[in-house]
Amino acid sequence: MILVNGAVSDSIPVNDRGLAYGDGVFRTLRAHGGRPLSWPYQYPKLEHDCSALGIPCPPAALLRTEITRVAEGEPECAVKIVVTRGPGQRGYAPPRESQPSRIVMSAPIPAYPDDYAKSGIKATLCSLRLGFQPRLAGIKHLNRLENVLARWEWRDSSVAEGLLLDAEDNVVGGTMTNLFICTNETLATPDLARCGVAGATRDRVLACAAARHIPCRVSSLPLTEVMRADEIFLVNSLIGVWQIRELADRTWAPGTMTQRIRYWLDEESD
């Protein structure tokens, strides 16, 4: 089911600035029995991203009601929320009083092979390098052509995710995931001040590590450092946690830190 501004619909006006300029933000999350998981992480991120673009954020209660409507009757499903600046006239200048468009839709959870979570995945290094744009970095906005072009680089279905580097050979994340490495029982994840998307599950991992006194550094992560790590794992709200089993010329055995993080996230999932 799709709700557009609260009404069942499967279309939006052509003059919506979300289409014209990618002028909006989105989030993807899991819902169990109509209840959005990790909502205390998801909504603040949506609110932050709307605010960064100057788009009024729909109230949390309204979105929760709409999530329940689109997800009702499904034991579990994926929910996508899109908030755009709404309709606009020709030209880049945002309207003085924008009337945001709100889209809430449900879809089946993607059917990933079980062994992705159990034994890890094969990943590839994308050749596309993410551009630096501090004004948009971290925001889950609708300008996602870099992700589309990166995802298009491989067709090999044995490759589950592609890693993206910036122009200075730092790893930023996957095309649809955030990345963590573990070296000597210490975590690290890329700083997203210049590019990349800050997912809600990344925040959950950071909170979970902090609560358990596991040090986690947030900084630039050169590819050389990532390749030397004891474990590398990728996270997002739909996949949960995937360890990387194979990347470039290296392989990794299942690691205990990845297992612990997955266990803790599952435990705290609400």
Added chain:
Amino acid sequence: MILVNGAVSDSIPVNDRGLAYGDGVFRTLRAHGGRPLSWPYQYPKLEHDCSALGIPCPPAALLRTEITRVAEGEPECAVKIVVTRGPGQRGYAPPRESQPSRIVMSAPIPAYPDDYAKSGIKATLCSLRLGFQPRLAGIKHLNRLENVLARWEWRDSSVAEGLLLDAEDNVVGGTMTNLFICTNETLATPDLARCGVAGATRDRVLACAAARHIPCRVSSLPLTEVMRADEIFLVNSLIGVWQIRELADRTWAPGTMTQRIRYWLDEESD
């Protein structure tokens, strides 16, 4: 009037990748009596941009017919063409067989004050710096949040356009225009290999200068060089040619090169 895939409509499906990811391209042009101006420049640009993103480009004849339909009966109007990768399922991976969406719509020509063309405009320097992304540079794609944020920087209606710099202090263009400078009877325009949008009117100016043996350099243009120029002018298909009269702490008198370029473009407009 708006045509979506040839049918009168004012909406597109929510699952269109143009909305989800800005996965598409567009062009804006003038039509006189239903006839698109500078079509021999516009269509190849659309074709090039579609090709750069791997989107099948609608045939020229089909688009011309649709432009005539939306612009019919109007002495003059603006026409916007949007081509997206079309509907898609969840996820960045483009569908194996994409069915592009084609939107052709008309609007009144924006009512700019007459003296913009006659006496020049006041411009501002935007603080947002364009990010480098060689894979998308030059393409008029739907990921336009940088332009939206830059255009949002000023509300002063006496300022007609904002200039965008890259991270290395080069001028790349205006938020909606391409830029040329003239120094000692020689033109120069920013190279757009790392960021910026290559408009059809920029190509027309380059062709027009070449035909008249006026040298035109295409290269990085540091702000310091732009500020020292004898003339600076901005171009796009809707505004034509605007000279900059005032920028930062400098003013310029109307210049002869800008007038000649405007005259030639008008003369060759078809």
